[in-house]
Amino acid sequence: MVRYILRRLIAMPFLVLGVVTLAFLLTTVTKGDPLAAILSDRQMNDPEAVAAAKARWGLDRSLPERYAIYVGNLLTGDMGTSFITRRPVAQDILYRLPATMELVTAAMVVGTTMGITLGALSAYYRNSFIDHLARFFALFGSSVPVFWLGLALLYVFSVKWGVLPGPGRVDARLQLPPSVTGVLTIDALLAGDLKVFIDAVWHLILPAFVLGWAVAGTISRLVRANMLEVLGREFILTARAKGASEFRVVVRHALRNTLVPTLTVIGYSFAYLLTGAILTETIFSWPGMGSYAVDAARGLDFPAIIGVTIVGGVVFLVTNLITDIAYVIANPRVRLG
Numbered sequence: 035m036v037r038y039i040l041r042r043l044i045a046m047p048f049l050v051l052g053v054v055t056l057a058f059l060l061t062t063v064t065k066g067d068p069l070a071a072i073l074s075d076r077q078m079n080d081p082e083a084v085a086a087a088k089a090r091w092g093l094d095r096s097l098p099e100r101y102a103i104y105v106g107n108l109l110t111g112d113m114g115t116s117f118i119t120r121r122p123v124a125q126d127i128l129y130r131l132p133a134t135m136e137l138v139t140a141a142m143v144v145g146t147t148m149g150i151t152l153g154a155l156s157a158y159y160r161n162s163f164i165d166h167l168a169r170f171f172a173l174f175g176s177s178v179p180v181f182w183l184g185l186a187l188l189y190v191f192s193v194k195w196g197v198l199p200g201p202g203r204v205d206a207r208l209q210l211p212p213s214v215t216g217v218l219t220i221d222a223l224l225a226g227d228l229k230v231f232i233d234a235v236w237h238l239i240l241p242a243f244v245l246g247w248a249v250a251g252t253i254s255r256l257v258r259a260n261m262l263e264v265l266g267r268e269f270i271l272t273a274r275a276k277g278a279s280e281f282r283v284v285v286r287h288a289l290r291n292t293l294v295p296t297l298t299v300i301g302y303s304f305a306y307l308l309t310g311a312i313l314t315e316t317i318f319s320w321p322g323m324g325s326y327a328v329d330a331a332r333g334l335d336f337p338a339i340i341g342v343t344i345v346g347g348v349v350f351l352v353t354n355l356i357t358d359i360a361y362v363i364a365n366p367r368v369r370l371g
Contacts, residue, residue, distance in 0.1 A: 043355075050351070051105070068334045072091065133322040134308060137241055141244075142304050145248070148247070152254040168258075169258075183244050183247070184240075199236050201319035202319050203321065219238070240318065241315075260292040260296070311323075312325070
């Protein structure tokens with residue numbers, strides 16, 4: 035295990051360098067002009083202003099020079115300066131990443147809990163009404179577009195019934211606690227502000243459910259398929275023959291063996307949602323990485339685009355490593371190569 039982790043950690047910087055190189059090259063082949071995000075229309079017609087802007091942002095240098103400078107700065111933690119916000123990209127990402135982490139973590143808790151529960155019930159009550167209902171619920175969540183589901187739930191629960199708050203992380207009238215971790219719910223607890231904590235949790239319910247429902251559909255189908263196979267194995271029959279309760283047979287023996295291959299899907303889903311929650315963050319006005327990536331793409335903010343890509347690549351690599359380790363812990367028979 036230790037050797038495997040060390041090998042993965044040693045290879046990780048080279049993989050990140052590959053992600054950086056690919057993202058950097060892709061930004062250079064776009065047809066858009068990054069100066070349009072820096073200068074006004076009037077300044078674009080001024081040759082001196084254009085030359086000064088190119089010199090200021092290093093756009094007058096050759097491609098190999100810009101790449102070498104960017105990688106050198108990246109080694110010191112400098113991801114460049116955003117064309118739009120005029121702030122360091124690393125600072126923008128550190129400000130927005132906790133909000134996305136909070137949303138994605140809540141969505142994974144919701145999606146994993148629903149998916150495992152629905153999959154187990156569907157497999158145990160195979161071909162019954164419960165099975166059909168659980169499969170329909172999972173299929174509906176996976177098939178319906180996120181933007182439609184988010185808008186529909188917002189209209190029903192926030193506008194029509196008024197039982198849940200609208201977009202945003204917290205009520206604008208509340209005073210936010212001091213930022214320690216950037217995760218609003220944790221910062222509210224650290225400050226002892228239960229009012230902000232409860233309000234933040236209520237604002238988190240709808241977007242977390244929208245994201246988690248899609249994940250629940252994938253997990254549910256996988257759990258059902260694996261559990262149907264496990265329930266027919268000999269060790270399940272042996273456990274029942276020894277007088278084990280049905281709950282122990284299903285949860286302790288069948289479901290536990292089913293969760294091993296599910297870990298891979300859970301890990302991939304977490305990494306995907308962390309950089310792919312663009313529509314959900316836009317609909318619910320969530321100030322996270324998704325909305326930041328959209329703004330960067332619209333404004334041809336190349337430093338921000340590369341920064342988001344790097345963070346996404348690192349998240350995928352770290353998540354895959356943690357998933358592999360969890361896989362071995364859950365099933366000691368698996369050997370890491």
